[in-house]
Amino acid sequence: xxxxxxxxxxxxxxxxxxxxxxxxxxxxxNDYITWYQQFPSxxxxxxxxGYKTKVTNEVAxxxxxxxxxxxxxxxxxxxxxxxxxxxxxxxxxxxxxxxxTFGRGTSLIVHP
Amino acid sequence: GAGVSQSPSNKVTEKGKDVELRCDPISGHxxxxxxxxxxxxxxxxxxYFQGNSAPDKSGLPSDxxxxxxTGESVSTLTIQRTQQEDSAVYLCASSIQGAGYPYEQxxxxxxxxxxx
Numbered sequence: 001x002x003x004x005x006x007x008x009x010x011x012x013x014x015x016x017x018x019x020x021x022x023x024x025x026x027x028x029x030n031d032y033i034t035w036y037q038q039f040p041s042x043x044x045x046x047x048x049x050g051y052k053t054k055v056t057n058e059v060a061x062x063x064x065x066x067x068x069x070x071x072x073x074x075x076x077x078x079x080x081x082x083x084x085x086x087x088x089x090x091x092x093x094x095x096x097x098x099x100x101t102f103g104r105g106t107s108l109i110v111h112p
Numbered sequence: 113g114a115g116v117s118q119s120p121s122n123k124v125t126e127k128g129k130d131v132e133l134r135c136d137p138i139s140g141h142x143x144x145x146x147x148x149x150x151x152x153x154x155x156x157x158x159x160y161f162q163g164n165s166a167p168d169k170s171g172l173p174s175d176x177x178x179x180x181x182t183g184e185s186v187s188t189l190t191i192q193r194t195q196q197e198d199s200a201v202y203l204c205a206s207s208i209q210g211a212g213y214p215y216e217q218x219x220x221x222x223x224x225x226x227x228x
Contacts, residue, residue: 032214043116043203043219044155087154091214097167098143098207098214102155 004088009107018075020106022088025069030092033064033071034100038085044102047086048073075108083110114138116220118204124226125194133189133223137206144181145205145217146189148173155203161187162209194227201225 005023012018024033032051036044048055048062050071055062061074075082085107091100117136125131137144146158157171161181172178176195181187191198201224205217 030212034214034216036217041222043205043222044217045219046216049214049216093212093214095167096209097160097162099145099157099160099168100214100217101157102147104154
């Protein structure tokens with residue numbers, strides 16, 4: 001399983017764009033990059049997933065450079081409700097099984 | 113539709129007692145996962161079910177932990193002779209099983225276990 005490294009914590013202010021970068025130097029060919037969000041006292045919730053280049057959905061964008069050794073989750077115009085822990089996962093389906101590893105994540109605090 | 117549900121939401125037990133935690137996945141989801149999350153920590157993988165079989169039990173921390181799944185639906189995680197270090201939130205997740213593509217996991221609200 002590819003190991004990921006992401007900042008332990010980040011601070012931002014309402015209305016700003018937040019970029020959280022995850023390093024995964026030993027990512028494998030079949031690995032996908034997935035981000036989850038977790039609010040206190042809740043289970044994680046899927047945000048976005050990608051394999052290469054750029055993926056965008058209604059809540060975030062995911063930028064993946066050509067070498068795929070890192071990825072950046074971009075949250076546009078954050079609000080106080082975006083305060084949460086964000087997890088970067090790198091894993092693939094192997095033998096029909098998909099077992100990603102959740103690290104400690106990045107604790108994002110959005111200030112008024 | 114209904115999401116993943118877990119019961120009980122909270123469980124307080126005395127050291128040495130056995131506990132059973134239940135997970136009801138989303139209907140039709142063949143993959144089911146159990147995780148443990150200690151206070152302020154990330155998620156620790158415990159076990160993964162593909163249908164009713166568990167091809168990966170590598171995360172179970174000791175032989176006091178066991179899990180089963182029946183009817184490709186409900187799963188129970190059993191902890192025997194609980195210890196204080198078992199105190200944590202136990203999260204269950206389910207997903208569609210795809211060939212080669214990792215589908216998103218849907219998590220339940222968790223069971224908070226406190227061992228006194």
